[in-house]
Amino acid sequence: xxxxxxxxxxxxxxxxVIAVVSAGxxxxxxxxxxxxxxxxATVHSLGERGVxxxxxxxxxxxxxxxxxxxxxxxxxxxxxxxxLEAVARADGLVAxxxxxxxxxxxxFKTFFDLLDDGALExxxxxxxxxxxxxxxxxxxxxxxxxxxxxxxxxAVPTGVFAATDDFGHSSGVRSDDDVAPLAxxxxxxxxxxxxxxxxxxxxxxxxxxxxTESFEDLLRGQ
Amino acid sequence: xxxxQFGIFTVGDVTPDPVAGRTPTxxxxxxxxxxxxxxxxxxxxxxxxxxxxxxPPFVPSSPTTLLGYIAARTERIILSTATTLITTNDPxxxxxxxAMLQHLAGGRVDLMMGRxxxxxxxxxxxxxxxxxxxxxxxxxALLHRLWREDVVDWEGxxxxxxxxxxxxxxxxxxxxxxxxxxxxxxxQIAEQAAYYGDGFFHNNIFWPIEHTKQMIGLYRERFEHYxxxxxxxxxxxxxxxxxxxADSQDAVREFRPYFDVAPVYGHGPSLEEFTEMTPLxxxxxxxxxxxxAAMRDHVGDYQRQMFLMDHAGLPLQTVLEQxxxxxxxxVPVLRREMAVGRPADVPDAPTHASLVAAVGGPTDxxxxxxxxxxxxxxxxxxG
Numbered sequence: 001x002x003x004x005x006x007x008x009x010x011x012x013x014x015x016x017v018i019a020v021v022s023a024g025x026x027x028x029x030x031x032x033x034x035x036x037x038x039x040x041a042t043v044h045s046l047g048e049r050g051v052x053x054x055x056x057x058x059x060x061x062x063x064x065x066x067x068x069x070x071x072x073x074x075x076x077x078x079x080x081x082x083x084l085e086a087v088a089r090a091d092g093l094v095a096x097x098x099x100x101x102x103x104x105x106x107x108f109k110t111f112f113d114l115l116d117d118g119a120l121e122x123x124x125x126x127x128x129x130x131x132x133x134x135x136x137x138x139x140x141x142x143x144x145x146x147x148x149x150x151x152x153x154x155a156v157p158t159g160v161f162a163a164t165d166d167f168g169h170s171s172g173v174r175s176d177d178d179v180a181p182l183a184x185x186x187x188x189x190x191x192x193x194x195x196x197x198x199x200x201x202x203x204x205x206x207x208x209x210x211x212t213e214s215f216e217d218l219l220r221g222q
Numbered sequence: 223x224x225x226x227q228f229g230i231f232t233v234g235d236v237t238p239d240p241v242a243g244r245t246p247t248x249x250x251x252x253x254x255x256x257x258x259x260x261x262x263x264x265x266x267x268x269x270x271x272x273x274x275x276x277x278p279p280f281v282p283s284s285p286t287t288l289l290g291y292i293a294a295r296t297e298r299i300i301l302s303t304a305t306t307l308i309t310t311n312d313p314x315x316x317x318x319x320x321a322m323l324q325h326l327a328g329g330r331v332d333l334m335m336g337r338x339x340x341x342x343x344x345x346x347x348x349x350x351x352x353x354x355x356x357x358x359x360x361x362x363a364l365l366h367r368l369w370r371e372d373v374v375d376w377e378g379x380x381x382x383x384x385x386x387x388x389x390x391x392x393x394x395x396x397x398x399x400x401x402x403x404x405x406x407x408x409x410q411i412a413e414q415a416a417y418y419g420d421g422f423f424h425n426n427i428f429w430p431i432e433h434t435k436q437m438i439g440l441y442r443e444r445f446e447h448y449x450x451x452x453x454x455x456x457x458x459x460x461x462x463x464x465x466x467x468a469d470s471q472d473a474v475r476e477f478r479p480y481f482d483v484a485p486v487y488g489h490g491p492s493l494e495e496f497t498e499m500t501p502l503x504x505x506x507x508x509x510x511x512x513x514x515a516a517m518r519d520h521v522g523d524y525q526r527q528m529f530l531m532d533h534a535g536l537p538l539q540t541v542l543e544q545x546x547x548x549x550x551x552x553v554p555v556l557r558r559e560m561a562v563g564r565p566a567d568v569p570d571a572p573t574h575a576s577l578v579a580a581v582g583g584p585t586d587x588x589x590x591x592x593x594x595x596x597x598x599x600x601x602x603x604x605g
Contacts, residue, residue, distance in 0.1 A: 065491075068490060069490045069491040069495065071490075072486075072487065072489065072490035072491075073428055073486060073487045073490050073491065073496075074428055074429075075428055075429065075430065075487075075491070075496075075499050075500060076430075077495070077499060078430070081430075208407070208409075209409045209436050209437065209440050210409065211409050211410070211413055211440075211444075213410075215359075215410075215413045215414065215417045218355070218356070218359045218410060218413075218414075219359060219360075219363055221356065221359075221360060221378070221379055
């Protein structure tokens, strides 16, 4: 029914697709940097399980105006439609936002507000966040996790938080606390996401125009 | 000789004119609506349709009053709705009101069913928005029977049961008004239109053509499934939105201040972005012709093209000029172009005349009361 079905996606054939959504606002962005690493690590981890996967990145900054247009008019541009479909059809999702005022930023929320209802139901998700200091690290669990619970996604237990400082501690345990270095946390989160993606049954994406009930049933009030 | 229908539809909004800096009164808006309808007939358009709304800033809460008045002042134009709220109106009252209008207008009436886009209308009329589809399905099923069966016994979920009920007046010449079903993104409504062999209207003015194409495609496929004809013979209507001046730059310059602050899309996309994403066309009459002549490449040969012309606070004089351009410069060309290569067995939109002809001529179907006291025959065995 859908003539614009993108290649790949959540279909029984083709490689698995990991959608990576980054809500970073600057360019270059440490949020995007973390998002890329989480995406790559997930593909790598799936590869170890014999599952071929590829990343589809959705950079929200490039869609900022189109997101506002859709909020106001309901009309999605072709680019935005492709991004929304890529996420809705993915086998797994990496979602990363900078932390603003204790929570994900507005751009991040806008994108997930505009996804079709039910689009993320049962979809495995790895959450990530960035901020200037580690003081904001609980925002993943206090702000992002409830959003994905609402959307019905399976958020893996590990959320990967990167403070600016973390990018300077690529190996070894940091001297000032006992948190594992970023690379290890990225690998752990990716491993958890890959575990879920690898065992999840792949189904064709839902066609929003498909009839799910017969008209005779509707007429009978069922 | 087949011919597409072209017309205009109004939302009936009372919107400030951002250029003149004033807002019309309800009285001015209502009188303007009548002038717009008269102008549509004068320039040779086929259809005038009004929305139905029950909250400010909209005036058309009583469509049959408006259309009845216009019917008396016009001779040829078909009067329709865009849309009639099948969810929150009583189908008995719709059956009665529109049959009455059909008689007074000499058959120049059809309707478009819709569910409305204002949430609180449901609770204001005692309904629950979560039942939107179920309401549309049940209430239309009853309406369909009320116009086709003289005596109806009925029971459903959403209205009090009916026993031995006759909706009067009976449809003119024994033929109910043709019905369209409008929906943007509910496949169940496309299915409903297909099930009954009714028309399906996609008001695509805020939607990219790919989306419209999918909804129309579904309706056509199901129209054929239910045995009403081939998919390409289904009865399709589209929305449209244009602003024209002889010089396209003038059109853009004049329309932009209205666009920029218009309800629904104002303060959002630029005029250029919106014209690219949706059928809104702002430019010369030729640009409008080119854009709309290409619509059938996407959705197949179709039957009705409606345009939104009188919104965003545009002054009456401007709206009348726009309708003049539409009727004299655009529609005659579109009629010719749309007829080229159109298969002879793709039907026109049904009209009262064609529906009467299809049943072999007019029949008087007056139901006469049998008992001067109750208006019905005494029930045998009751009491």
